[in-house]
Amino acid sequence: MKHYRIRKLWNTLEEREFKTASGYEVWLKDVQNAVAIMDKKHSACEWVDKDMYNYYLVDLEGYFWLEDVYFNHKKKPLEADVNFFEWLIENYVNTFQEYKLDYEIPPIISKDMTFDEFAKFVNRKRQTVQKKFYKLPKLRKQNFYYLNNKKYIDKDVLEELCRKHFKQSYLKYLENLYVNLRELLWSYGLEMNYGQTKSK
Numbered sequence: 001m002k003h004y005r006i007r008k009l010w011n012t013l014e015e016r017e018f019k020t021a022s023g024y025e026v027w028l029k030d031v032q033n034a035v036a037i038m039d040k041k042h043s044a045c046e047w048v049d050k051d052m053y054n055y056y057l058v059d060l061e062g063y064f065w066l067e068d069v070y071f072n073h074k075k076k077p078l079e080a081d082v083n084f085f086e087w088l089i090e091n092y093v094n095t096f097q098e099y100k101l102d103y104e105i106p107p108i109i110s111k112d113m114t115f116d117e118f119a120k121f122v123n124r125k126r127q128t129v130q131k132k133f134y135k136l137p138k139l140r141k142q143n144f145y146y147l148n149n150k151k152y153i154d155k156d157v158l159e160e161l162c163r164k165h166f167k168q169s170y171l172k173y174l175e176n177l178y179v180n181l182r183e184l185l186w187s188y189g190l191e192m193n194y195g196q197t198k199s200k
Contacts, residue, residue: 003057018071085174092181109155122166
């Protein structure tokens with residue numbers, strides 16, 4: 001996938017009339033800061049590289065992240081991040097299906113869990129996950145059972161909770177899934193082809 005220097009990204013963002021969170025024009029230093037944040041937050045995605053002259057380079061999917069997440073002021077940052085990775089994964093899945101290639105989408109939650117296990121999974125307190133569970137509709141709250149005197153919640157219910165209420169954990173799942181799908185596509189000798197930049 002083609003990479004672009006930060007100055008080129010800045011020019012493109014200017015042309016497309018993106019603004020800072022304060023409503024000002026985007027300057028080069030704003031883009032440099034955005035790329036540093038992106039690289040730190042999503043280092044596993046490897047969207048940022050350096051050329052032989054030590055200039056930072058950003059690939060097209062990284063640029064899309066700048067547009068759809070960092071400089072997107074219509075959504076909360078976490079929501080924008082989640083939506084972006086959902087969009088990326090949808091594109092990869094469509095490509096696998098188009099070329100009739102094998103791929104796998106693992107579940108977010110692979111097994112039924114106790115409240116303690118789920119709390120550890122989403123890195124939250126037990127009381128927090130319990131409160132979210134007991135706010136579910138009555139029929140959803142009935143999806144549990146006891147085993148060895150421990151209460152286990154159905155994995156589908158836990159997945160619903162993760163998607164809706166523990167989005168940081170959901171985002172981590174999406175990021176890992178994206179990286180795995182991208183590497184799988186590379187193993188087939190292919191890479192994504194987005195053509196021109198997405199419409200704003």
